[in-house]
Amino acid sequence: MEIRLIRLKKRYGETMAVDIPELTIRSGELVGVVGRNGAGKTTLLRLILDLVAPTEGQVLLDGQDVRQTAAWKQQTSAYLDDSFLIPFLTPDEYLTLVGQVYGLDENTYRARLEALASFLDPALLATRTYVRDLSAGNRQRVGLAAALLVQPRLLVLDEPFAHLDPTACQQLTRLLQLHQQQRHATILFTSHHLNEVVGLAQRILVMQDGRIVRDVTEGASAQQELEAYFAGLSKAS
Numbered sequence: 373m374e375i376r377l378i379r380l381k382k383r384y385g386e387t388m389a390v391d392i393p394e395l396t397i398r399s400g401e402l403v404g405v406v407g408r409n410g411a412g413k414t415t416l417l418r419l420i421l422d423l424v425a426p427t428e429g430q431v432l433l434d435g436q437d438v439r440q441t442a443a444w445k446q447q448t449s450a451y452l453d454d455s456f457l458i459p460f461l462t463p464d465e466y467l468t469l470v471g472q473v474y475g476l477d478e479n480t481y482r483a484r485l486e487a488l489a490s491f492l493d494p495a496l497l498a499t500r501t502y503v504r505d506l507s508a509g510n511r512q513r514v515g516l517a518a519a520l521l522v523q524p525r526l527l528v529l530d531e532p533f534a535h536l537d538p539t540a541c542q543q544l545t546r547l548l549q550l551h552q553q554q555r556h557a558t559i560l561f562t563s564h565h566l567n568e569v570v571g572l573a574q575r576i577l578v579m580q581d582g583r584i585v586r587d588v589t590e591g592a593s594a595q596q597e598l599e600a601y602f603a604g605l606s607k608a609s
């Protein structure tokens with residue numbers, strides 16, 4: 373799915389959280405967004421998902437304004453934080469519900485869950501513990517598994533590697549790469565860890581004060597370019 377941002381602004385009082393004159397993310401791109409705390413990354417994701425209204429401008433998904441249409445929702449999934457979960461359900465109940473909402477039949481649901489087994493962990497699926505009582509990492513796994521279960525054309529994730537152990541990080545990286553390749557999916561994610569971003573993303577957007585100040589294409593020099601950028605910021609502050 374193609375994402376186009378046109379003169380997109382989101383202001384909170386005096387703070388300009390997002391200010392992007394023009395940006396296109398092509399269908400099938402795997403894009404990482406980095407930037408310091410408060411740079412506007414989460415707000416950008418929320419604007420794309422129509423979770424907050426822009427102050428000005430538009431977000432178009434495959435040419436359709438997200439504020440005016442709803443068809444894109446059936447082809448999009450996201451996990452931004454644990455408010456996406458339902459605290460009083462078990463992981464199994466929550467995932468079953470997500471499968472039903474997205475209209476997956478029983479066989480498809482089971483097959484997709486099976487494909488996620490290494491990441492999700494069968495014990496997590498079998499537990500009668502409510503989502504609210506899981507560890508932060510296991511809540512993150514359930515939320516990410518739900519987003520992947522849908523096999524969306526657009527997948528939007530906010531700090532997906534946060535809270536995950538190293539094994540789960542590796543499995544998630546592999547699952548995201550596979551999903552992009554098999555579905556030609558567009559994947560947009562944020563991270564504070566440059567090595568994770570450089571290892572996964574083919575294009576990296578750097579945000580600062582709501583603006584995109586760098587648009588880096590993956591390559592041998594991407595890590596150095598990003599490290600130099602963040603080192604420069606720490607000297608300046």
Ligand SMILES: Nc1ncnc2c1ncn2[C@@H]1O[C@H](COP(=O)(O)OP(=O)(O)OP(=O)(O)O)[C@@H](O)[C@H]1O
Pocket residue numbers: 384387388389407408409410411412413414415416
């Ligand atoms: N609901 C809100 N009300 C007021 N200000 C907000 C709100 N949401 C975000 N902001 C402000 O917008 C700016 C961008 O915040 P945002 O959460 O998008 O940054 P971020 O890059 O995701 O930060 P972090 O890396 O710390 O998660 C910040 O100054 C923040 O305080």
